[in-house]
Amino acid sequence: MAEQRHHGNRHGRSEDARRAVLQAADDLLVEKGFAGVTIEGVASAAGVAKQTIYRWWGSKTDILLDTFLEDAARDLAPQEHETLAEDLRAHLRRLADFLTTNDAGAVFKALIGHAQHDAAFGERLRTQYLEEQRQRDRAPLDRAIERGELPADVDVPAAVDLLVGPIYHRVLMTGDPVDDRFIDMLVEHFLLSYELGHSEPRGSS
Amino acid sequence: MAEQRHHGNRHGRSEDARRAVLQAADDLLVEKGFAGVTIEGVASAAGVAKQTIYRWWGSKTDILLDTFLEDAARDLAPQEHETLAEDLRAHLRRLADFLTTNDAGAVFKALIGHAQHDAAFGERLRTQYLEEQRQRDRAPLDRAIERGELPADVDVPAAVDLLVGPIYHRVLMTGDPVDDRFIDMLVEHFLLSYELGHSEPRGSS
Amino acid sequence: MAEQRHHGNRHGRSEDARRAVLQAADDLLVEKGFAGVTIEGVASAAGVAKQTIYRWWGSKTDILLDTFLEDAARDLAPQEHETLAEDLRAHLRRLADFLTTNDAGAVFKALIGHAQHDAAFGERLRTQYLEEQRQRDRAPLDRAIERGELPADVDVPAAVDLLVGPIYHRVLMTGDPVDDRFIDMLVEHFLLSYELGHSEPRGSS
Amino acid sequence: MAEQRHHGNRHGRSEDARRAVLQAADDLLVEKGFAGVTIEGVASAAGVAKQTIYRWWGSKTDILLDTFLEDAARDLAPQEHETLAEDLRAHLRRLADFLTTNDAGAVFKALIGHAQHDAAFGERLRTQYLEEQRQRDRAPLDRAIERGELPADVDVPAAVDLLVGPIYHRVLMTGDPVDDRFIDMLVEHFLLSYELGHSEPRGSS
DNA sequence: GGATAAGCGAGACGGTACGTCTCGTCTTGTG
DNA sequence: CACAAGACGAGACGTACCGTCTCGCTTATCC
Structure with missing residues (x-):
């Protein structure tokens, strides 16, 4: 049963968005250090809206x-x-x-x-x-x-x-x-x- | 021979200000946690100008x-x-x-x-x-x-x-x-x- | 069809905020003179964030x-x-x-x-x-x-x-x-x- | 009849300092505009202490x-x-x-x-x-x-x-x-x- | 000719406002 | 209904000057 990809729909969260956020946070941390990881930065690097992050995580450390x-x-x-x-x-x-x-x-x-x-x-x-x-x-x-x-x-x-x-x-x-x-x-x-x-x-x- | 107290002159820094800043930072940390320690908060609690803090310390962790x-x-x-x-x-x-x-x-x-x-x-x-x-x-x-x-x-x-x-x-x-x-x-x-x-x-x- | 009021969304700026800023700047000028008009003062009097002012105006004289x-x-x-x-x-x-x-x-x-x-x-x-x-x-x-x-x-x-x-x-x-x-x-x-x-x-x- | 030069004495102000301040203010104005004229800048450019300026003038516009x-x-x-x-x-x-x-x-x-x-x-x-x-x-x-x-x-x-x-x-x-x-x-x-x-x-x- | 006192350069001080950054919330279409 | 987009109120950041203050030095005059 194949992975469902979707950009906002009524079928639950986007796995793409989730992975992009985790990856972006990781990259930013390694590249610029902890202070360089900001929600805005992660959102922008992941190509994701801030609200999407706040919907699923409570803070940058949660990510x-x-x-x-x-x-x-x-x-x-x-x-x-x-x-x-x-x-x-x-x-x-x-x-x-x-x-x-x-x-x-x-x-x-x-x-x-x-x-x-x-x-x-x-x-x-x-x-x-x-x-x-x-x-x-x-x-x-x-x-x-x-x-x-x-x-x-x-x-x-x-x-x-x-x-x-x-x-x-x-x-x-x-x-x-x-x-x-x-x-x-x-x-x-x-x-x-x-x-x-x-x-x-x-x-x- | 007593401590010389001074409020800013060519002989360097005010010991009063220094102590007040250290104390205020400590108090704020215990009371509100690390995120509750802000330069503005320390300055205000210590009755000291922000610039006085920046003159002698580089960051809140330096304090x-x-x-x-x-x-x-x-x-x-x-x-x-x-x-x-x-x-x-x-x-x-x-x-x-x-x-x-x-x-x-x-x-x-x-x-x-x-x-x-x-x-x-x-x-x-x-x-x-x-x-x-x-x-x-x-x-x-x-x-x-x-x-x-x-x-x-x-x-x-x-x-x-x-x-x-x-x-x-x-x-x-x-x-x-x-x-x-x-x-x-x-x-x-x-x-x-x-x-x-x-x-x-x-x-x- | 009535004025659409909104507090920040993708359709651009808040008309409420705009009017409040103009009014506050005017009031402050008359009341306290040019030097009494500060971005912080206008923001506070207008009940608006500083950033909202900087988003739309470049300086107090622009307002x-x-x-x-x-x-x-x-x-x-x-x-x-x-x-x-x-x-x-x-x-x-x-x-x-x-x-x-x-x-x-x-x-x-x-x-x-x-x-x-x-x-x-x-x-x-x-x-x-x-x-x-x-x-x-x-x-x-x-x-x-x-x-x-x-x-x-x-x-x-x-x-x-x-x-x-x-x-x-x-x-x-x-x-x-x-x-x-x-x-x-x-x-x-x-x-x-x-x-x-x-x-x-x-x-x- | 020679100019009396003095760096501080009990009989009145230093003509050197006065001229240096006026000149520095003028220069700064022409060079950097009105906002570029600051008391600190004038003092520094004139090689004069801030207090010397405040002793004789009330503001930069007075200069x-x-x-x-x-x-x-x-x-x-x-x-x-x-x-x-x-x-x-x-x-x-x-x-x-x-x-x-x-x-x-x-x-x-x-x-x-x-x-x-x-x-x-x-x-x-x-x-x-x-x-x-x-x-x-x-x-x-x-x-x-x-x-x-x-x-x-x-x-x-x-x-x-x-x-x-x-x-x-x-x-x-x-x-x-x-x-x-x-x-x-x-x-x-x-x-x-x-x-x-x-x-x-x-x-x- | 030693004491005195005013003007001076220096610079630390308590403040205020600057313009920027990021936060977390919100509203609005789109797919 | 999750999403991208992005304006919003909030508030800390670090910087620049403000005007005040103390300090120690340098004179010119006066006792």
């Missing part, structure tokens, strides 16, 4: 959140590996890559930035992104517990904080690169603290 | 940065304790408190938020706050190395990331409280990963 | 010019009398009244004043007001030539200068009243110089 | 009035000729030249323009320039009456209006050039209306 959720669902789909160490390294590597790539990373920073200014938006961001993401983050740990690689009484949410916290910290605050060395170190320290030490990161030791 | 730096210098002055565990717990406790109290915390979040939207400002924030702060953060570790409590080859900056990262993560992203339990857990894991385990946090457990 | 042109078209519509003397006296009387009444006169002086400060505006004023007005001024003379009351080779534009010059001079420079005596004198001298002397102004003498 | 009065006193000093016709032609010629030359004319227009916007200033302009000027304007007529060239009962002020009105009209309103032809025409009509006709302007006819 960006939509693009971000699409990207996250696409790029952060879970994978599985054999050992906890491998699983963690692969997962954190993908997370770090996602947060620092051009488009998704820029949108992410913009959203987190805005969340600091607007508590209600922060709450929405948490509900729509973070909660899901934390499910993905804990999966390797849950599997390790199932396999007996980790004790059953591990406080998984806290453990997730220990693992992803330093990554977000680098992305949002210090700006230092999140390279493989850093991720290896992170995983190794984590495992050591559970006395699972010497996980033998890639380059032996 | 907030000034108030934040004053607060940080006041509230984050270093302290020393006898053991690494105590030192770390006390230090992280104070950091967490600072980042979550009403005024300083609100300003901090606003600044970090804005830094996500404006790379140049992010760089300034790093230079003027983060670098100093990282000196304060590493002090307990440096002292522990001197005392022989930690091996001399510890990668101190990376260790700092492990310790403060999860705290900033909670403050900026999850919104979870940074309570004593969390800090104890953080420190314990950190020490365990250096095989200094069982630091016996406050309440045994 | 005043609009009100003036409407007034002039209404108040200076031509009339005809039987003899040149009567025609001239009536016409000059109406012109003088127009230039010295409260509203139109105040606007006129403001515009002429501004034209001295802004050559481009002067040019516009000449195109939009003066040229038409000179047509109205010369009409009595043209009719007199047709009737044979004046020789056919009279330099009409120069004659107009002789007649209206002294009136504008009093209005703009000396501030002396332009009373009937002055107008009679003006007309009499004019006619005498064409040896049509003793036009017997109202009060004999 | 311009000072330069204008100096120019007028220099350029409009009276002269005498043998016949009324010659006297008038020479006098009006000089007046017209004065009003249309670059510097003095520009200042004159600026002042007259401002007088339309500020009645109090208009009054001052009348007192300090116009009254004197009208004395100079009537001198040729007074001399003609003395010589018997004109009847003793001529209304001299009204006659002055007839003569200079059209000139000011051209300068301030129409922008038409005030050439010799126009002045000859003006004088001839004036004389004809006193039945002194055919004054034989320069080039016969």
Whole structure:
């Protein structure tokens, strides 16, 4: 059943308009930064009337959140590996890559930035992104517990904080690169603290 | 010898005006949020002309940065304790408190938020706050190395990331409280990963 | 079919807003003088956004010019009398009244004043007001030539200068009243110089 | 006897500063127009402090009035000729030249323009320039009456209006050039209306 | 000849208005 | 009935000058 294209009619919203808006917002963000994203600018770049945007989104950050959720669902789909160490390294590597790539990373920073200014938006961001993401983050740990690689009484949410916290910290605050060395170190320290030490990161030791 | 008060003369700026602006910006931020801080609003609340603000600051975030730096210098002055565990717990406790109290915390979040939207400002924030702060953060570790409590080859900056990262993560992203339990857990894991385990946090457990 | 009122739509400007702006500008001018007419003041008094003013007018003098042109078209519509003397006296009387009444006169002086400060505006004023007005001024003379009351080779534009010059001079420079005596004198001298002397102004003498 | 130069002392103002201010105001007016004359601009161009200007003048138009009065006193000093016709032609010629030359004319227009916007200033302009000027304007007529060239009962002020009105009209309103032809025409009509006709302007006819 | 006081250059100050930008709302045809 | 178009009221932006003020320096005069 083919996509229905329409420019204003009585059969619901235009998918063309929706995609054009998301794309335009993304482009403007990458090109001119957050302040360069204005509703008027997006409308004009998308070839869409302002009212069409206001009909479907509440603010420019809502638009960006939509693009971000699409990207996250696409790029952060879970994978599985054999050992906890491998699983963690692969997962954190993908997370770090996602947060620092051009488009998704820029949108992410913009959203987190805005969340600091607007508590209600922060709450929405948490509900729509973070909660899901934390499910993905804990999966390797849950599997390790199932396999007996980790004790059953591990406080998984806290453990997730220990693992992803330093990554977000680098992305949002210090700006230092999140390279493989850093991720290896992170995983190794984590495992050591559970006395699972010497996980033998890639380059032996 | 008393402070010289003046209302504009060749000896430079009015200290009254400076303080009034910082105070007004802080008040407005806490009261109405980041979007409620406007140059016009600050000027009016401070009883100061807009031009006086533009003469000395480049933007509203510059004003907030000034108030934040004053607060940080006041509230984050270093302290020393006898053991690494105590030192770390006390230090992280104070950091967490600072980042979550009403005024300083609100300003901090606003600044970090804005830094996500404006790379140049992010760089300034790093230079003027983060670098100093990282000196304060590493002090307990440096002292522990001197005392022989930690091996001399510890990668101190990376260790700092492990310790403060999860705290900033909670403050900026999850919104979870940074309570004593969390800090104890953080420190314990950190020490365990250096095989200094069982630091016996406050309440045994 | 009634006037269509609208508050902004694709069919162009709001007539309500237009009238409110003209009225507010006029009121402010009479009440507080030229310096008291500010775009912000007009906007506020008219209950209109500044941008609406800038959308349709380029400056405060453009607004005043609009009100003036409407007034002039209404108040200076031509009339005809039987003899040149009567025609001239009536016409000059109406012109003088127009230039010295409260509203139109105040606007006129403001515009002429501004034209001295802004050559481009002067040019516009000449195109939009003066040229038409000179047509109205010369009409009595043209009719007199047709009737044979004046020789056919009279330099009409120069004659107009002789007649209206002294009136504008009093209005703009000396501030002396332009009373009937002055107008009679003006007309009499004019006619005498064409040896049509003793036009017997109202009060004999 | 040398000029006393001083930069601040207890005995009165600096002549240097005064001249620099007048010159700077004049230059700015010619170069950038009336709106380009600002107190700050004059002060800066004259190398003078704002306060020095405010100490001696009340507004920018006061400065311009000072330069204008100096120019007028220099350029409009009276002269005498043998016949009324010659006297008038020479006098009006000089007046017209004065009003249309670059510097003095520009200042004159600026002042007259401002007088339309500020009645109090208009009054001052009348007192300090116009009254004197009208004395100079009537001198040729007074001399003609003395010589018997004109009847003793001529209304001299009204006659002055007839003569200079059209000139000011051209300068301030129409922008038409005030050439010799126009002045000859003006004088001839004036004389004809006193039945002194055919004054034989320069080039016969 | 040291104190005094007015005029000066400098420039920060509290203000007002400028002209621009974007917001979010609205009204009106069109498809 | 969603859409493109775009005028509208609102209000903050950053700039330009306003007129006032304090300051420290430079003289000319006076004690």
